[in-house]
Amino acid sequence: MRKGLILLAIAVLSGCNRKEEGTSPTYKDLTEAVYASGGIYPRNEYKVLANADGILQQKLISEGDSVKRSQLLFVLEGITQGAREQATANIYRQSQANLSSNSPVLAELEAQVRTAQTCLANDSVNYARYRDLYQQNATSKAELERVQLAYQTSRNDYIARRSSLQRTRNQLYVDLQNSRSQYVASGQEQGNTRVRSFVDGKVYEILKEPGEVIRRNDQLALIGSGHDVFVKLAVDESDFGKMRQGQEVVVKADVYPNKVFKARVRKIYPKLNRVDQSFRVDADFVGERPDAYYGLTVEANIIISQNNRVLTIPKSYVVGNDSVWVSENGDKKKVRIVKGAENFDLVQVKGGLNEKSVVVNPE
Known part of the structure; x- marks a missing residue:
């Protein structure tokens, strides 16, 4: 990735012309930044x-x-919702009717219970009468047992029909609850x-x-969100270790050619995107922010460090990773330096050179 493609609002950095014969290290304010690219997106997406x-x-x-x-x-x-809703509504209404006071199902069972109760009452009276006659030797034991059996049969039939009525009423109640649930669910699906x-x-x-x-x-x-936006940046894998929450970010969008926006790093994502070998970093705008357009392309510098008055040389004079050519008494020799912070133009020199050293172009 490129670094330092945006002119930082907080520092104006300048280098030396490659055509110069040589230069000496000078003290300057050096801002170290990591380049990132990305886009502007709304919150609560x-x-x-x-x-x-x-x-x-x-x-x-x-x-x-x-x-x-x-x-x-x-x-x-x-596609089929109307028919389904109508069907569940019909079932629900029928279930309500089956459990109402005018229910034909319950009316028939209640009539059977009343008939069985009447038969039981008659057989009970008849059994009591034959029992008295038997005690008076006015009837045979066989007749008494026949009447007693009829009474027991009537009593069992009454109990069975009363139980059947209660079971049916309970089942109709369960059917009503199920049909109501299906009807409500159908209405909710209609709401969907x-x-x-x-x-x-x-x-x-x-x-x-x-x-x-x-x-x-x-x-x-x-x-x-129609007003709250943030910056979603892709940071190269080689620079990811320098990322920290709260770092200042300078943002430039193509749609605003004359504006530079400031932001701060809010979140650093630990997952590597293997497609472009980058990590995602989100930043929130500080102060003025762009309008809420989705996916505006931006370039940014994430400020790694602010170094006031440090010894620097133009980055174009560095050979390899840590060497420069210097001129001493008319001779040209290669010297290893200790680098500090750097940006697109300058490199901080922590060791190997001083203000009097003459650094020449690597030719």
């Missing part, structure tokens, strides 16, 4: 997704519109065809148009 299958019936927004939380954005027409915004923001992109077939989880639009 999210993709608007469809929650149901259907056909896009209405698009109620356009790119650039401001939207409010819960504002209706899209309306889908469910009404797509609303989760945040206050701005519409940056719309991906579907009315008439298109929509599947669940298809992206319909892109929404983000």
Whole structure:
């Protein structure tokens, strides 16, 4: 990656002409920076997704519109939703009728219980009468046992029919609850065809148009903050170790040729992007910020260090990583130096040279 392509607002750096015969180290203020490129993006960005299958019936927004939380954005027409909702509504109404006071199902069972209760009462009276007759030797034991069996049969039938009535009433109650749940779920699914915004923001992109077939989880639009933006930068792998939260960033956008924006590093992501061998670094603007346009291309210098009055030489005079050619008594020799901070133009010299040294072009 290139470094120092932006003129830093806090320092004006100058180098020496390669055509000069030689130069001496001089004391200057040196700003060390790492070059990064990237874009400007809105905060609270999210993709608007469809929650149901259907056909896009209405698009109620356009790119650039401001939207409010819960504002209706899209309306889908469910492919089978209408029929499903009608079916669940019919089942729910029928379940309510089956458990009502006028329920024909319960009325029939209640009538059977009353009939069994009447039969039990008659057989009970008859059994008591035959029992008295038997005690008076006015009837045979066989007749008493026949009447007793009829009474026991009536009692068991009454108990069974009463239990059947209660079981049916309980089952009808369960059926009503199930049908109500299905009806509510159907209504919620119908609500899923009404797509609303989760945040206050701005519409940056719309991906579907009315008439298109929509599947669940298809992206319909892109929404983000309409005023709060940040810088997403790609920093070369070789410079990543120099990144720290809070570092000052100088940002230049092509769309604003005469402006330089300031920002500070907010977050450093630890995952390497193997496509371009870079790491992601996010920075927040300080003071003036660009308008909320999505993906504006920017170049930036991330300030690594500010070095006041340090001994420097033009970077173009450095040979390899840490050597320069110097002139002594008319002779030219190679000298190793100890480098400090550096930028696109200058290198700090911590050792190997002094103010009187004459550094010559490497030819």
